[in-house]
Amino acid sequence: MKKSSDLFAAAILSIFLVASSFGQPSTVSKSASKFAKKNSVTTKANEVVTIERIEKDFSEALTLIQDNHYSGKRLEYNDLFKASIVSMLHTLDPHSSYFDSKEFEEFRSNQNSRYYGIGATINDLRDPSGKVIATFIKATFKGAPANRAGLRYGDKIVEVNGKPMLGKPYPVVRDELRGPRGTVAKLVVERYGTGKRENIEIIRDAVSTPSISDAYMFRPGIGYISMTGGFNRTTYDEFRRAMRKLKARGMQHVILDLRENGGGLVNQAYYVANTFLESGQTIFTQKGRQRRSARSFAADNPNPDNTPIVVMVNGSTASASEIVAGALQDHDRALIVGENTFGKGLVQNPYMLKYGSMLLLTIAKYETPSGRLIQRDYSDGNLYNYYTNGGTLDEKNKPKKRKGAEKLTDSGRVVYSGGGIAPDIYAKMPTISNQRYRIREKLSDPIFSFALNVAFRKVKGLERLTVDRAIVFDYDLKNNDFAIDESVYKAFKEYVIKNYKISAAKIDREKEFVKRSLRGELVTAAYGSQTAFRVHREYDSQLKRATVAMPEARRLFMQRQKSAKNRRNEQD
Structure with missing residues (x-):
């Protein structure tokens, strides 16, 4: 135990010194070298702290943990290593941090506006008792592997690489769909409109995550x-x-x-x-x-x-x-x-x-x-x-x-x-009570379920809202696209009362939320998730306030232009 403790303490110390010498100006590297040569620093209390003392204290602490902590025999040294460095950094400021090799790769992928996977949004659907029925495809991204493979809104994910997925919540399914670039995800999906099952192979690849959605x-x-x-x-x-x-x-x-x-x-x-x-x-x-x-x-x-x-x-x-x-x-x-x-x-x-x-x-x-x-x-x-x-x-x-x-x-x-x-x-974003939030949560599954039925022509009288086709990207959404009128709302309310036993009064209280969400679901099916956000922005009070403020922004700009012109004239 003592040997591993000493090695770990030495590793911690070396990371401190390496951090000071890699990729920095020569002045910083020289400072690190001086510290290494002197093997000591003096604190504000004139207390001399040497490298040997740091190694000894750290080694003793780790040995005590190994010998006495109830999980000491199952220590994850990498976690302790990271925690030591991060804790040190957070005594300096809240934003300095340490990334291990895996985290650094994710960091670089984020900065490159991409990640590796199949490129789809998914969501699970629960029955009235709250039990997960299955996880479904909600949308694919333009040019992403899932889109090229033909996945569509409403596809039920039955298997991933031979593992059954029915009844599994979406985080479990999501983890199975993820993987390194170039690897294969073998899916069995069931088309919602026909009930037909298909085998689809998708090669995971780079998926764009643009700054501007x-x-x-x-x-x-x-x-x-x-x-x-x-x-x-x-x-x-x-x-x-x-x-x-x-x-x-x-x-x-x-x-x-x-x-x-x-x-x-x-x-x-x-x-x-x-x-x-x-x-x-x-x-x-x-x-x-x-x-x-x-x-x-x-x-x-x-x-x-x-x-x-x-x-x-x-x-x-x-x-x-x-x-x-x-x-x-x-x-x-x-x-x-x-x-x-x-x-x-x-x-x-x-x-x-x-x-x-x-x-x-x-x-x-x-x-x-x-x-x-x-x-x-x-x-x-x-x-x-x-x-x-x-x-x-x-x-x-x-x-x-x-x-x-x-x-x-x-x-x-x-x-x-x-x-x-x-x-x-x-302009503050409005909030809702916990009670209303819980009602909206209860309505989320009925909304998804009803939208699936509408999109695939399973609700009589609403055939005009059918979306049994692939996503059309870069569409300029119109106000009358998938408008949710009273006939649609009435059909939804009847469906929920019958199948989910939610009272008409609770549904009516969230009428605006229901109509907005239903339209968002159908727009997602037809034009993708990014275009669907336009539906919700129509109800965004902060965005409305920004629109109303535009004449004031124009006056501010004109005043600035006038002041700049006056300054130039004075200089001339």
Whole structure:
């Protein structure tokens, strides 16, 4: 036991030193070398800590665990190894982290806007007692292996690689469908319309997960870009294509939706912000210890786009997406609508380690053009508090008064540092009670079941809503496509009362939810899951508020243009 403990302690120590020397400037590597030579550091309390002491303490602790902990003989050394490193990093800041080789591969796949699998969304269907009947295909993605193999909405997954899947919830089926690129998934599916079973072989391959899930004309003259997939290697290229497409369709104003966008590659955020800012305008300033990490990043666009912008944000808008929102707000280039952003103002850099692992280390903090540091508080070093106590609402559910340093936008509007970016127009997403949430949960299976029957011509009188065909991608959804009128709602209510024993009163209370969800299901079957989100956006109160705010965004833009013209005239 003692030998393995010593080896483990040595491994922990070596990772600390390796992390300081791989992929960093020579100054950092030299510091690591000096530490290795001196074999000691002095703490603030003038206590000398040597490498030998660290090895000894760690080895003794691990030996005690091995000898006395009830699961000591079944230790997972990799888990202990990771936990030690991650705990060390989280004493520094909340966003430095360590990835083992498997996690690092997933990290790289996410940054490349893709993953490996069959490329389909699935969902299970439960009977009135709550027992899983089966898991079904809901949609495939354009060009993905599942789409090429002919899988369609309503296909019941009977077997995967010889394993029976009937009665299995979708997470179990999902895990069986996943696998490395180039491997084969052998499926037995039952077509919902005919009941016929088919054997289908799918070779797992790369599946695109774009940063921009959709871009379309939300209202006449108003384009909408859903940039909720993070900032990855393809983000700016996707953004340029989306802008070109919408302008060709008559876009005069644009809504850029950054809600749920947790950030990603800073250079991609720079390029997006650079689209709308003039050469020389600061996009963000990065401040760190390393020479290359301390600098300002200014726009270099001699012909910026002049489309008036509303940027939508919420509590999950973080990091790189806050760079975009902050830059456009500080330069009065966009109106920010929604809820306070998360408040992540730290920049990480990846450092490759041995055996394919990686250290993601915070190397700098960034400020918006006005000088705002938007990082939320982590002074107590408590991760739970960091992620849960950063809210910006008071007890009366109203925005809290900001306590950070006061800054000014280009036109003199007041903005504040600390705790994220406050929107110019606050719009909270409405919530529902727990009781209504439970009712909606109970209705989800009846909605899916009824939609399947409607899509495959099994409900008399609703044949006009049949979708017994493959998905048509890139469809421009019309208001009357799969409209759920009173005849459809009445048929649904009768179906649920008869088969699921849910009262008419409960169904009627959620009438809007039912009609929206039924239409979403049928649009999913016909045009795919991304197009189906357009149905739900019609009920999005924050998006409606952003649309109403567009004239104000235009006034802000015109005022900015006038001020810029006056400055140029004064210089002349």
